[in-house]
Amino acid sequence: xxxxxxxxxxxxxxxxxxxxxxxxxxxxxxxxxxxxxxxxxxxxxxxxxxxxxxxxxxxxxxxxxxxxxxxxxxxxxxxxxxxxxxxxxxxxxxxxxxxxxxxxxxxxxxxxxxxxxxxxxxxxxxxxxxxxxxxxxxxxxxxxxxxxxxxxxxxxxx
Amino acid sequence: xxxxxxxxxxxxxxxxxxxxxxxxxxxxxxxxxxxxxxxxxxxxxxxxxxxxxxxxxxxxxxxxxxxxxxxxxxxxxxxxxxxxxxxxxxxxxxxxxxxxxxxxxxxxxxxxxxxxxxxxxxxxxxxxxxxxxxxxxxxxxxxxxxxxxxxxxxxxxx
DNA sequence: TAAGATTGAGCCGTCAATCTTT
DNA sequence: AAAGATTGACGGCTCAATCTTA
Numbered sequence: 001x002x003x004x005x006x007x008x009x010x011x012x013x014x015x016x017x018x019x020x021x022x023x024x025x026x027x028x029x030x031x032x033x034x035x036x037x038x039x040x041x042x043x044x045x046x047x048x049x050x051x052x053x054x055x056x057x058x059x060x061x062x063x064x065x066x067x068x069x070x071x072x073x074x075x076x077x078x079x080x081x082x083x084x085x086x087x088x089x090x091x092x093x094x095x096x097x098x099x100x101x102x103x104x105x106x107x108x109x110x111x112x113x114x115x116x117x118x119x120x121x122x123x124x125x126x127x128x129x130x131x132x133x134x135x136x137x138x139x140x141x142x143x144x145x146x147x148x149x150x151x152x153x154x155x156x157x158x
Numbered sequence: 159x160x161x162x163x164x165x166x167x168x169x170x171x172x173x174x175x176x177x178x179x180x181x182x183x184x185x186x187x188x189x190x191x192x193x194x195x196x197x198x199x200x201x202x203x204x205x206x207x208x209x210x211x212x213x214x215x216x217x218x219x220x221x222x223x224x225x226x227x228x229x230x231x232x233x234x235x236x237x238x239x240x241x242x243x244x245x246x247x248x249x250x251x252x253x254x255x256x257x258x259x260x261x262x263x264x265x266x267x268x269x270x271x272x273x274x275x276x277x278x279x280x281x282x283x284x285x286x287x288x289x290x291x292x293x294x295x296x297x298x299x300x301x302x303x304x305x306x307x308x309x310x311x312x313x314x315x316x
Numbered sequence: 317t318a319a320g321a322t323t324g325a326g327c328c329g330t331c332a333a334t335c336t337t338t
Numbered sequence: 339a340a341a342g343a344t345t346g347a348c349g350g351c352t353c354a355a356t357c358t359t360a
Contacts (some may be wrong), residue, residue, distance in 0.1 A: 017299035022180030
């Protein structure tokens with residue numbers, strides 16, 4: 001009795017295509033943003049997470065939503081604070097913690113980034129799929145996400 | 159007349175799911191390999207590319223297949239040579255070039271890595287999809303791969 | 317002039333250790 | 339003892355410059 005099932009070829013093919021598709025699409029979108037003089041995509045995610053929240057956000061909350069390790073998030077936030085897009089204040093309720101806020105400059109940056117990145121998504125994803133395929137694809141990809149299951153939805157920032 | 163079509167919500171959702179799925183699945187598979195004491199996944203791809211070729215491979219050929227920048231590939235190869243898994247020889251036909259070969263140690267390493275990584279694929283991809291979904295998913299993902307179109311197929315190394 | 321490949325400098329990610337507070 | 343967060347040290351990635359040969 002075979003306890004360890006070997007991956008069937010379709011599973012291996014899915015792995016290969018997942019790695020190749022994400023690598024090439026992410027590189028292409030990132031390159032479009034960089035060509036327009038914008039900071040990394042990651043910064044958009046942080047800005048949007050803060051702006052959507054409306055109030056202050058604790059770093060450890062963002063950690064789960066953005067799939068970033070704590071020490072890594074700490075460094076990203078530090079750079080964004082120094083650049084003036086994020087403000088960090090000590091947490092009044094929990095003395096160990098910090099609370100993050102987006103600045104006006106941060107809101108303006110996110111607003112300028114969105115058209116570039118959304119056009120890039122359209123060019124590198126939308127234009128390559130037939131009508132209806134995007135829904136099928138996103139539903140299947142969603143089944144592969146695990147990490148932490150506490151993810152909430154929210155649209156995109158348009 | 160709208161020349162620049164904004165991405166529809168399904169396209170944005172696909173982008174979000176693609177990033178999250180690839181991040182979490184790749185991290186999970188990489189973590190399984192690391193827990194077993196193996197080098198990064200990237201090394202498997204290089205070893206398999208060399209072993210599949212049967213003869214020597216020029217770095218610039220691998221560059222396109224592995225979606226790696228030239229300078230990056232150069233450093234990966236250098237580490238693998240120092241570790242004894244790859245051998246580099248000057249190219250007799252083109253004086254600028256190098257030719258890469260997998261060593262016996264490299265073949266042995268790849269053979270040991272495959273069961274771990276294939277089990278990881280099964281756990282993090284195969285087990286999360288219904289029968290038939292892997293084929294649909296890999297076909298849709300394949301439509302998103304661009305970078306360089308010179309990709310040949312070859313199975314997986316089982 | 318361009319292609320194949322490498323390298324120095326600097327930035328970024330990662331690990332483990334650390335600090336503070338709970 | 340554990341959670342939130344940061345940091346020093348180290349290694350990998352990236353850019354641009356460089357070297358050699360085509």
